[in-house]
Amino acid sequence: MNLKENLFVYPDISINPTTHFDYLIAGGGMAGLSLAYYLSQSNVLNNKKILILDKEQKTYNDRTWCFWERGEQNPFEKIIYRKWQKLDFFGDDFFKRFHLNSYFYKMIRGADFYHYIWNQLTDHPNITFIQQDILAINTTDKGAIVQTPDASFTAAYIFDSTFQPDFTKRGNHFLLQHFKGWVITTPTPHFDESCATLHDFRINQHGDAARFFYILPFSKTKALIEFTIFSSQILTDEQYTVELKKYLKDTLGLDAYTIEEEEFGIIPMSDSKITTQINNTIIRIGTSGGYVRPATGYTFARTQRYLQTIVRNLETGVEPLTKSTHMPSRFHLYDSILLNVLTKKRYSGAKFFTQLYQHNPIERIFDFLDEQSKFTEELRLMSTVPMATFTKAAIDILF
Numbered sequence: 001m002n003l004k005e006n007l008f009v010y011p012d013i014s015i016n017p018t019t020h021f022d023y024l025i026a027g028g029g030m031a032g033l034s035l036a037y038y039l040s041q042s043n044v045l046n047n048k049k050i051l052i053l054d055k056e057q058k059t060y061n062d063r064t065w066c067f068w069e070r071g072e073q074n075p076f077e078k079i080i081y082r083k084w085q086k087l088d089f090f091g092d093d094f095f096k097r098f099h100l101n102s103y104f105y106k107m108i109r110g111a112d113f114y115h116y117i118w119n120q121l122t123d124h125p126n127i128t129f130i131q132q133d134i135l136a137i138n139t140t141d142k143g144a145i146v147q148t149p150d151a152s153f154t155a156a157y158i159f160d161s162t163f164q165p166d167f168t169k170r171g172n173h174f175l176l177q178h179f180k181g182w183v184i185t186t187p188t189p190h191f192d193e194s195c196a197t198l199h200d201f202r203i204n205q206h207g208d209a210a211r212f213f214y215i216l217p218f219s220k221t222k223a224l225i226e227f228t229i230f231s232s233q234i235l236t237d238e239q240y241t242v243e244l245k246k247y248l249k250d251t252l253g254l255d256a257y258t259i260e261e262e263e264f265g266i267i268p269m270s271d272s273k274i275t276t277q278i279n280n281t282i283i284r285i286g287t288s289g290g291y292v293r294p295a296t297g298y299t300f301a302r303t304q305r306y307l308q309t310i311v312r313n314l315e316t317g318v319e320p321l322t323k324s325t326h327m328p329s330r331f332h333l334y335d336s337i338l339l340n341v342l343t344k345k346r347y348s349g350a351k352f353f354t355q356l357y358q359h360n361p362i363e364r365i366f367d368f369l370d371e372q373s374k375f376t377e378e379l380r381l382m383s384t385v386p387m388a389t390f391t392k393a394a395i396d397i398l399f
Contacts, residue, residue, distance in 0.1 A: 020154045021051045024146055026134055027161035028054035030065070030110075030300065031286025033117040035159055035307045037075070040124045044315040050127045051153055053134055053146060059118070061111035063265060064224070065300035066216070068366050070102045075304070079112040082218055086195035087362070090202050091354030097195065098362040105196055107216060108300070134162055137282060144281035157320065159310075161286035167270035173339035174232070175209055175269040177297040180240035181226030183261035186254060189220035199357070201350040202251060203243070209342035210349030213247050222260070225252075230342060230349060234266060267297040271336040277321050283310075294335040296369055331371050333397070334378075340393035347389045359384035 023039065025032045036052055039045050064081075074080070083106040087098045121127050132148035137160055139145070144158040167174050197215035205211050209230040217223040227243050229235070248254040274290035277283050285291065291303045310320045341347050356365065360381055367373040368381055382390070 019051075019151070020049075020143075021128075022048040022156050023050045024144070024153055024155035024158045025050065025052045025161075026054075026137060026146060026158060027286070027288075028052050028056075028058060028129070029161055029286065030113065031161045031289075031291065031303050031307065032159070033058075033114065034304060035285060035310070036127060037117050037120060038307055038311045039314075040121055040127060041075075042311055042315055045311065046124065047126055051155070052127065052129045053132055053148065053153070054129075055131065055133045057118070057129065057131060058114045059111065060114075061109050061261070063110045063263060064107055065110075065113070066105065066107045067298060067301035068100070068103050068105050068370075069301060070104075072104065074106070076108060076113065076116065079108055079116045080106050081109045081112060082107045082216065084194065084196045084216075088195055088197045088200075088215075089354075089357045090197070090200040091350065091358070092201060094354050094358050096357060098198075098357075100362060103363065103366060105198075137162075139279055139281055156281065158282050159285050160282060161284070161288050163284050163288040165268075165272065165274050165288060165290070167268045167272050172270055172272040173336060173343045174272070175230050175339065175343060176232065176234060177228065177230055177267040177269050178234045179214075179226050179228040179263075179265055180237075180244065181214075181224050181263045182244060182259045183218075183222065183224050183263075184248075184254075184257040184259055186221045186257050190252070190254065191215075191217035191220055191223045193217045193219050199353060200251070201354065203247065205348065205350055207345075208349075209345070210353065212350070212353075213251070224263075226263075230269065232343070240264075267292060267299070269294050269297055269339065271332065271339055280319075283320055285310075293369065295338045298369065301370070328371060330375075330378075333394075336397050337390055337393045340396055341389060344393070344396075346393060347386055352385060355385055356381070 025036055032052060036050060039048065039050060083104045085100045085104055087100065087105055089096050089098065132150065134146060134148060136147040137144065137158060140154065143154050143156050145152055145154045146158060196217065197213070200213040200215070203211055203213065211229050214226040214228055215223055225244065225248065227240055227247065248257065271294050276289045283289070285307065286303060287299070291306055292299050293302055313320050341352070342349050364373065364377055364381055368378060
């Protein structure tokens with residue numbers, strides 16, 4: 001897929017050192033581009049003057065995003081790379097194939113997402129992209145201001161996805177979700193392309209909070225095989241490679257395969273309190289704004305919900321952030337309790353997830369992880385995990 005030519009008119013910033021915008025988006029990753037897209041689609045805001053600032057224009061496949069949702073009404077449905085309505089779960093002594101009914105488990109490739117958004121934005125001359133390093137974000141009497149090496153730009157609102165939160169603050173729970181994956185092809189059919197593997201815990205846990213494999217089949221001979229760990233330290237590249245090879249051979253029975261692509265990522269899992277709104281004009285979004293769900297690391301669908309709410313608020317003339325743009329407080333507590341259990345090794349992560357998926361319908365789990373569940377359903381879910389262990393963790397947090 002080729003980008004349209006002449007994407008944007010780049011201002012001559014040496015002649016015009018200070019330019020004012022209605023909205024300035026600092027960072028052109030998934031969160032920043034998603035916000036720009038929703039603003040461009042708004043009948044109320046699509047004439048606003050918008051600037052996207054980043055040191056690069058992403059067009060390559062640097063990552064994939066997976067998420068679950070009901071139906072096929074996603075704004076990015078056109079670029080869904082694959083979707084599944086069956087998911088396998090493997091514990092040490094438990095296996096279940098979930099049929100998702102109204103849900104789909106979906107995957108979007110980074111390259112497809114970036115190309116789609118940039119091509120959509122080219123039809124909006126009110127949106128400008130400038131490729132510059134961001135040196136500082138501050139507030140002045142004219143509003144918020146961003147400094148680059150060559151210019152400064154002011155805006156009524158700055159939406160910042162470049163801030164790096166400190167997830168290791170004393171008193172908070174902190175883990176890293178880190179993973180290495182290979183897209184492989186096999187010489188003969190090996191995969192069931194209609195069913196993905198959400199978790200496979202049939203591996204040595206090595207004392208970490210959790211270790212599992214994740215399989216997304218693209219065809220009978222092609223799949224993404226990903227090794228994921230919840231721990232406080234990342235591994236060496238060779239350690240990930242050893243585990244991937246061992247799993248492919250010992251668990252999947254694969255000796256012959258070709259590695260087509262490789263991906264590596266690190267996602268923070270922390271209950272650190274992140275300041276989302278710095279003041280009346282600077283708002284953090286994406287990972288910078290705490291959009292990563294601490295208990296799972298899933299980000300894409302949550303980010304889309306929060307950003308759409310911000311745009312709806314702007315359309316109605318209220319402040320961008322309201323209570324509806326934040327996770328309900330009880331879910332913060334749930335995440336803190338789970339992170340306490342995992343970081344203090346009160347209970348095996350593999351056993352916890354096995355019990356969760358063994359004793360709950362998949363819809364209840366998905367609703368809970370999406371913060372859409374009712375309290376009565378949350379109580380039912382909690383009754384399926386070791387209550388004594390989780391009560392100790394809750395007491396540790398609260399008192």
